[in-house]
Amino acid sequence: MGSPLKTVGLAALAASLAGTAHAQTAREVDYYPVRPVRVVIGFTPGGQPDIVARLIAPKLGAALGQQIVIDNRPGAGGVVGTAIVASAQPDGHTLLTASSSHTIAPVVHAKLPYDTIRDFSGVVMTSSASYVLAAAPALNLKTVQDLVVLAKAKPGQVNFSSAGIGSGMHFAGEMVKQLLQIDVVHVPYKGVPEAMNDIVAGRVQFTMAPLGSSIGMVREGRLRGLAVASAKRTSVHPDLPTIAESGYPGFRWDSWSAMFAPAKTPRSIINKLNREIVRVLTEPEIQQRLTGLGMEAAPSTPEHLDKFVAEQLATITQLAKKAGVQAR
Numbered sequence: 001m002g003s004p005l006k007t008v009g010l011a012a013l014a015a016s017l018a019g020t021a022h023a024q025t026a027r028e029v030d031y032y033p034v035r036p037v038r039v040v041i042g043f044t045p046g047g048q049p050d051i052v053a054r055l056i057a058p059k060l061g062a063a064l065g066q067q068i069v070i071d072n073r074p075g076a077g078g079v080v081g082t083a084i085v086a087s088a089q090p091d092g093h094t095l096l097t098a099s100s101s102h103t104i105a106p107v108v109h110a111k112l113p114y115d116t117i118r119d120f121s122g123v124v125m126t127s128s129a130s131y132v133l134a135a136a137p138a139l140n141l142k143t144v145q146d147l148v149v150l151a152k153a154k155p156g157q158v159n160f161s162s163a164g165i166g167s168g169m170h171f172a173g174e175m176v177k178q179l180l181q182i183d184v185v186h187v188p189y190k191g192v193p194e195a196m197n198d199i200v201a202g203r204v205q206f207t208m209a210p211l212g213s214s215i216g217m218v219r220e221g222r223l224r225g226l227a228v229a230s231a232k233r234t235s236v237h238p239d240l241p242t243i244a245e246s247g248y249p250g251f252r253w254d255s256w257s258a259m260f261a262p263a264k265t266p267r268s269i270i271n272k273l274n275r276e277i278v279r280v281l282t283e284p285e286i287q288q289r290l291t292g293l294g295m296e297a298a299p300s301t302p303e304h305l306d307k308f309v310a311e312q313l314a315t316i317t318q319l320a321k322k323a324g325v326q327a328r
Contacts, residue, residue: 032268134199135206172208196209211228281299
């Protein structure tokens with residue numbers, strides 16, 4: 001999606017953290033945290049940010065010596081929970097685990113109770129998951145190019161489904177429309193299952209679906225997987241090529257989760273959290289569990305995450321403008 005975040009290796013992370021260690025305030029590092037740390041998630045349990053946060057929480061809590069409390073605050077596509085963290089004390093005891101909706105919200109909402117860039121400091125990227133370009137089996141498409149040929153033969157008659165206007169699936173489909181230069185029509189649904197079920201039934205021709213939500217249907221043949229939208233093939237379904245290698249270099253759209261702190265949180269606290277979460281994410285057990293769920297650990301430095309969010313916001317703003325998506 002746009003200019004992707006480059007996953008940082010352990011050696012690079014260690015060097016980065018070592019370089020900032022001298023600037024940390026001893027009191028902040030020695031005494032943080034002094035009470036349980038609340039991690040707010042703006043969605044109901046079961047989604048990518050929730051799953052990853054709950055996977056990390058026990059080990060992070062043990063490392064910090066305090067309980068990590070997961071607090072689901074769903075509403076307005078993640079806005080309700082995000083606003084809670086934006087106004088929290090910047091002392092590291094209230095954190096946000098967010099997904100790609102974090103960079104979509106400013107585009108689809110005319111007014112937010114916070115500023116996505118100004119009011120948050122990135123802590124660490126935690127996970128990424130690819131999207132899969134999937135078609136209705138009845139069409140008998142086998143490649144991305146097959147879809148392009150069909151769409152160009154029937155301009156304005158081929159539809160793609162999504163989980164709703166402004167959803168990640170919607171913008172992923174708009175990227176397909178724009179980069180593959182095809183004239184297709186968006187059909188929004190109430191959620192991911194509904195969007196995929198109508199493809200299975202043949203009422204819609206294709207979709208861009210989160211890999212974790214669709215891989216079972218692809219393996220069963222209920223959806224025809226054409227390609228994945230990640231930068232490289234996934235270990236979950238290595239036989240599927242990427243859209244980039246299918247003839248559209250530079251194409252990438254990932255689902256991601258990351259942890260943020262309120263702006264003005266001391267850098268020493270952010271670095272401590274980053275160091276401990278990176279350590280958890282690089283444990284083989286955690287990586288294997290994420291892979292089993294269709295995700296990959298994607299540890300980063302705080303600086304890389306802040307840059308990534310700014311780039312994502314710019315990319316989505318451009319997609320929305322071309323697609324005529326109006327803020328509401």
